[in-house]
Amino acid sequence: xxxxxxxxxxxxxxxxxxxxxxxxxxxxxxxxxxxxxxxxxxxxxxxxxxxxxxxxxxxxxxxxxxxxxxxxxxxxxxxxxxxxxxxxxxxxxxxxxxxxxxxxxxxxxxxxxxxxxxxxxxxxxxxxxxxxxx
Amino acid sequence: xxxxxxxxxxxxxxxxxxxxxxxxxxxxxxxxxxxxxxxxxxxxxxxxxxxxxxxxxxxxxxxxxxxxxxxxxxxxxxxxxxxxxxxxxxxxxxxxxxxxxxxxxxxxxxxxxxxxxxxxxxxxxxxxxxxxxxxxxxxxxxxxxxxxxxxxxxxxxxxxxxxxxxxxxxxxxxxxxxxxxxxxxxxxxxxxxxxxxxxxxxxxxxxxxxxxxxxxxxxxxxxxxxxxxxxxxxxxxxxxxxxxxxxxxxxxxxxxxxxxxxxxxxxxxxxxxxxxxxxxxxxxxxxxxxxxxxxxxxxxxxxxxxxxxxxxxxxxxxxxxxxxxxxxxxxxxxxxxxxxxxxxxxxxxxxxxxxxxxxxxxxxxxxxxxxxxxxxxxxxxxxxxxxxxxxxxxxxxxxxxxxxxxxxxxxxxxxxxxxxxxxxxxxxxxxxxxxxxxxxxxxxxxxxxxxxxxxxxxxxxxxxxxxxxxxxxxxxxxxxxxxxxxxxxxxxxxxxxxxxxxxxxxxxxxxxxxxxxxxxxxxxxxxxxxxxxxxxxxxxxxxxxxxxxxxxxxxxxxxxxxxxxxxxxxxxxxxxxxxxxxxxxxxxxxxxxxxxxxxxxxxxxxxxxxxxxxxxxxxxxxxxxxxxxxxxxxxxxxxxxxxxxxxxxxxxxxxxxxxxxxxxxxx
Numbered sequence: 001x002x003x004x005x006x007x008x009x010x011x012x013x014x015x016x017x018x019x020x021x022x023x024x025x026x027x028x029x030x031x032x033x034x035x036x037x038x039x040x041x042x043x044x045x046x047x048x049x050x051x052x053x054x055x056x057x058x059x060x061x062x063x064x065x066x067x068x069x070x071x072x073x074x075x076x077x078x079x080x081x082x083x084x085x086x087x088x089x090x091x092x093x094x095x096x097x098x099x100x101x102x103x104x105x106x107x108x109x110x111x112x113x114x115x116x117x118x119x120x121x122x123x124x125x126x127x128x129x130x131x132x133x134x
Numbered sequence: 135x136x137x138x139x140x141x142x143x144x145x146x147x148x149x150x151x152x153x154x155x156x157x158x159x160x161x162x163x164x165x166x167x168x169x170x171x172x173x174x175x176x177x178x179x180x181x182x183x184x185x186x187x188x189x190x191x192x193x194x195x196x197x198x199x200x201x202x203x204x205x206x207x208x209x210x211x212x213x214x215x216x217x218x219x220x221x222x223x224x225x226x227x228x229x230x231x232x233x234x235x236x237x238x239x240x241x242x243x244x245x246x247x248x249x250x251x252x253x254x255x256x257x258x259x260x261x262x263x264x265x266x267x268x269x270x271x272x273x274x275x276x277x278x279x280x281x282x283x284x285x286x287x288x289x290x291x292x293x294x295x296x297x298x299x300x301x302x303x304x305x306x307x308x309x310x311x312x313x314x315x316x317x318x319x320x321x322x323x324x325x326x327x328x329x330x331x332x333x334x335x336x337x338x339x340x341x342x343x344x345x346x347x348x349x350x351x352x353x354x355x356x357x358x359x360x361x362x363x364x365x366x367x368x369x370x371x372x373x374x375x376x377x378x379x380x381x382x383x384x385x386x387x388x389x390x391x392x393x394x395x396x397x398x399x400x401x402x403x404x405x406x407x408x409x410x411x412x413x414x415x416x417x418x419x420x421x422x423x424x425x426x427x428x429x430x431x432x433x434x435x436x437x438x439x440x441x442x443x444x445x446x447x448x449x450x451x452x453x454x455x456x457x458x459x460x461x462x463x464x465x466x467x468x469x470x471x472x473x474x475x476x477x478x479x480x481x482x483x484x485x486x487x488x489x490x491x492x493x494x495x496x497x498x499x500x501x502x503x504x505x506x507x508x509x510x511x512x513x514x515x516x517x518x519x520x521x522x523x524x525x526x527x528x529x530x531x532x533x534x535x536x537x538x539x540x541x542x543x544x545x546x547x548x549x550x551x552x553x554x555x556x557x558x559x560x561x562x563x564x565x566x567x568x569x570x571x572x573x574x575x576x577x578x579x580x581x582x583x584x585x586x587x588x589x590x591x592x593x594x595x596x597x598x599x600x601x602x603x604x605x606x607x608x609x610x611x612x613x614x615x616x617x618x619x620x621x622x623x624x625x626x627x628x629x630x631x632x633x634x635x636x637x638x639x640x641x642x643x644x645x646x647x648x649x650x651x652x653x654x655x656x657x658x659x660x661x662x663x664x665x666x667x668x669x670x671x672x673x674x675x676x677x678x679x680x681x682x683x684x685x686x687x688x689x690x691x692x693x694x695x696x697x698x699x700x701x702x703x704x705x706x707x708x709x710x711x712x713x714x715x716x717x718x719x720x721x722x723x724x725x726x727x728x729x730x731x732x733x734x735x736x737x738x739x740x741x742x743x744x745x746x747x748x749x750x751x752x753x754x755x756x757x758x759x760x761x762x763x764x765x766x767x768x769x770x771x772x773x774x775x776x777x778x779x780x781x782x783x784x785x786x787x788x789x790x791x792x793x794x795x796x797x798x799x800x801x
Binding site for chain 1: 288
C-alpha cells in the first residue's frame with residue numbers, strides 16, 4: 001500500500017525526478033562510466049571491496065531511467081548482454097523489490113550499491129551519483 | 135471288519151490302495167498343517183522385511199528429496215533478502231508457495247544467523263530456533279527439522295542465516311501401506327509415540343521380528359533422518375495363513391472324493407485279480423463235487439494265477455492217475471482177497487484133518503512155491519504151529535506145524551499173513567475134531583437109547599405079559615388078584631414112565647422122528663376121547679365136546695405124536711379136576727388148528743405156570759398124594775408140540791379157578 005502511494009507520488013512528480021545512487025560510506029563518488037561498468041559487472045572489485053550492484057524490479061521507472069541514462073542501453077540490448085554474460089558465468093545484478101529494501105541491503109552488506117529516488121538517507125549511507133530524469 | 139461276502143484279496147487290495155493313496159495325503163496334510171505353517175510365517179516375515187525396506191526406501195528417498203530441495207532453496211538468490219529482513223516479503227511468498235506446492239504438512243522458516251525468524255510459510259506460529267543446533271536435520275518429537283545454511287549469493291563466505299523445513303512426521307503415513315490387514319507405523323524408541331495407527335505387540339529393541347497370536351510383526355530401526363524411530367510392519371496372521379487354510383479346506387473337501395476314487399480303482403483292479411481266482415475256486419469245487427478228475431482248468435490271465443491253474447491241472451492229472459492205479463491195485467487186492475476167501479472156503483469144507491492139511495498145503499502152494507512149504511508133525515522154530523483142542527484130554531495141544539521157507543517171512547505183513555492162515559487152519563482142525571467128537575457123542579447117545587429102549591422094555595414086557603396072563607387065565611383069590619393087579623398096574627406105570635423118559639431122551643438127542651401123514655384131527659381127537667372115557671366115568675366128570683372142524687379136514691402131521699399130546703393134556707385135566715366139567719374144543723383159527731381144554735379143576739397160580747413146563751416139576755398141591763406122575767408129561771408134550779411146529783399154552787385165573795389148556799399146530 002505504501003509502495004503504491006509512493007509510486008503515485010513519484011508519478012505525480014513526473015516532471016523532474018531525481019535519482020541517486022547510494023552505497024556505503026566507504027565508497028567514493030563514482031563517475032557515470034564507472035557506474036555503468038559496475039552495473040554491467042565489468043568492474044567487480046573496487047578498493048579491495050567486492051561490489052554488489054542492486055537493481056530494482058524490471059518495470060520500475062527508476063530502472064528504466066537508470067538504464068537509459070547511465071547504462072545507455074535498451075532493454076533488448078541489456079537482455080542480449082546479460083545472456084552472453086550469463087554463459088560466461090556472470091549474473092545480472094541482484095534485484096531488490098523495493099527502495100527500502102535496497103536501503104536496508106546497502107546498510108547491511110558492504111560493497112552493495114543501488115539506485116533509488118532521492119530521499120533522506122540514514123547516516124551510514126552516501127550518495128555516490130545522482131541524475132535526473134526529465 | 136471285512137466280513138463282506140467279497141473275497142479277502144479284494145479287501146486286502148482295497149486296504150493296500152487305500153494306504154498307498156491316503157499315506158501321501160496324510161503326510162501332505164501333516165506337512166501342511168505343521169510345517170508349512172511355519173514356512174508361510176517365515177515367508178511372510180521375509181516378505182515383510184522386503185516391504186519394510188521398500189517403505190523405508192521410499193521414506194528415505196522422499197525425505198532426502200525434501201532435504202535436497204531445502205538445500206536448493208537455500209541457495210536461491212532470493213534468500214539474500216534476509217539482509218533486508220525480507221522487507222518485500224519475497225522470501226515469505228516463496229516459502230508460502232513452496233509449502234503449498236509440497237502438499238504436505240510442512241512449514242518453512244527462514245531465520246537469520248542469530249536464530250531470529252525472518253520469514254515463514256505459516257503466519258501464526260514460529261518455534262524458537264537455536265542457531266547452534268541448526269545442522270543437517272533434527273528430530274523433535276513428531277517433527278523433523280531440515281536445516282540448510284543460507285549463504286549470501288554475493289559472498290559465499292558470509293552466512294546470512296538458515297532455511298528450516300519443519301516436517302510433520304505424520305506426513306509419512308502417505309507412504310505407509312495400511313489396509314485392514316496390514317499395519318505400517320512408526321514407533322518411537324521410547325514406545326510412547328506412534329505415527330499412524332498402531333497395533334500392540336511385545337517390542338524388544340534387540341530383535342527385529344515378533345510373531346504373536348494375531349500379527350506377524352517386523353520392525354526396523356531407522357537410520358538417517360529418523361534415528362529415534364522404528365518402522366513397524368505388521369500383517370494379520372490369519373491373512374497370511376488364509377491361503378494355507380483355504381488350501382487345507384480344499385484338500386479336506388477333496389478327501390472323500392479321493393477316497394471314492396481309491397475305492398473305485400481298488401475294486402476295479404481287484405476284480406482283475408480275484409475273478410480268475412474265483413474261477414479257479416469254483417472249478418475246483420465242481421471237480422471235487424463231481425469227482426471228475428479228468429477235468430482241466432483253462433485260465434488265460436498270463437500271470438501267476440495261470441501258472442497256478444496249470445500246476446493245478448497237473449495235480450489233478452496226477453491224482454487221477456493215482457486213483458486209477460489205486461483202482462487197479464484194489465482190484466488186484468480184491469482178487470487176492472477172493473482167492474484167499476476161496477482158500478478158506480475150501481479149507482472149511484474139509485471134513486477130515488488130513489484133508490484139511492492137504493487142501494491147505496495145496497492152496498498155499500498157489501501163493502508160495504511148492505518146495506518152500508511143507509507140513510510136519512513137530513513144531514520147530516520158524517514154523518507156524520497148528521494147535522487144536524484134544525477133546526479127550528480136554529487140553530489144547532500142538533497138532534503139527536506149517537513150515538515156510540524163510541524168504542517169504544521177511545516182510546512183517548507176510549509173516550502175519552501166514553500166521554493168520556495158520557490160525558485159520560488150526561480153527562478148522564479144531565472144528566473138525568469137535569464135529570468128530572460131537573458125532574461120536576451123538577452116536578453113543580443113539581446107541582445108548584436104542585440099547586436102553588430094548589433092555590428096559592424087554593423085562594418089563596415080560597413082567598406085564600406074565601401078570602396079565604395071571605390076571606386073565608389063572609384062578610386066583612381076590613387078594614392074589616388085587617396083588618397081581620397092583621403088580622401089573624405098577625409095571626404098566628413103569629413102562630409108561632420109561633417110554634416117556636426115552637421119548638424125552640430121543641427128543642433131546644434130536645432122534646425123535648416125525649412121520650407126517652395126512653390125518654383128520656377130528657378123528658384123532660375122537661380117538662383120544664374114546665381112550666380116556668373110562669377115566670372120565672370113573673371120576674364122574676362131565677365132558678362137553680365142541681368140535682367145529684369138519685370130518686373132511688385133513689392136516690399133515692404125525693398122528694401118534696398129536697394123539698399123545700392130546701392124551702397128556704386131557705389126562706392132566708381129568709387128573710386135576712375133582713368135580714365139575716371139562717370142556718373140549720377143537721376149532722380152526724386163522725391158519726392153526728386149536729385143541730382147547732377148559733376144566734373146573736384146582737387151577738394154577740401165575741408163578742406156577744412157568745414152572746410147570748420145566749422138567750420134573752410138579753406143582754406142590756393138595757392132590758399131590760393122589761396123583762402120580764413123573765412130572766414129564768407137560769414138558770414132553772410141549773416139546774412134542776414144538777416138534778410139530780406148534781405149541782402148548784396154559785392159562786389159569788389162579789388157584790381153584792380152573793385151567794385152560796391150548797394146543798395148536800399150524801395147517
